[in-house]
Amino acid sequence: MQRSRFAGELQSEAIRLGESKPEDSGSVSGAMHRAWIDLKSAVTSGDDHAILAECERGEDSAMKEYRDAMEKEELSSPIRQIVSRQFTEVQNAHDRIKQLRDATKTA
Numbered sequence: 001m002q003r004s005r006f007a008g009e010l011q012s013e014a015i016r017l018g019e020s021k022p023e024d025s026g027s028v029s030g031a032m033h034r035a036w037i038d039l040k041s042a043v044t045s046g047d048d049h050a051i052l053a054e055c056e057r058g059e060d061s062a063m064k065e066y067r068d069a070m071e072k073e074e075l076s077s078p079i080r081q082i083v084s085r086q087f088t089e090v091q092n093a094h095d096r097i098k099q100l101r102d103a104t105k106t107a
Contacts, residue, residue: 002093003062006086013079052101059094066090 014022043051066087069075075083 002089006089009082009086010079013082017076017079049101049104052097052104056094056097056101059090059097062090063087063094 011022041054045051066083069083070080070087
């Protein structure tokens with residue numbers, strides 16, 4: 001739900017800036033599909049540690065995409081602020097998932 005909200009927020013800003021049809025790029029859609037397949041495989045294994053490790057891997061990928069986006073000089077200030085805020089939220093989610101994953105190792 002969080003990522004859907006993030007996408008909607010960025011799409012709304014793109015429309016406000018004149019983009020007529022902001023959509024997910026093929027590479028983003030493909031990455032999301034691969035992440036879903038990997039997560040689905042982990043979930044069907046029933047191994048909590050594997051599920052959380054896969055979720056953490058997905059968060060690592062999301063953080064990389066946000067870092068890459070923030071390095072682009074052509075981002076306008078309003079977009080940069082949105083991306084930066086979203087990155088912080090993604091980083092917080094990553095850290096929480098990592099804590100949960102680590103807890104399953106000791107349990």
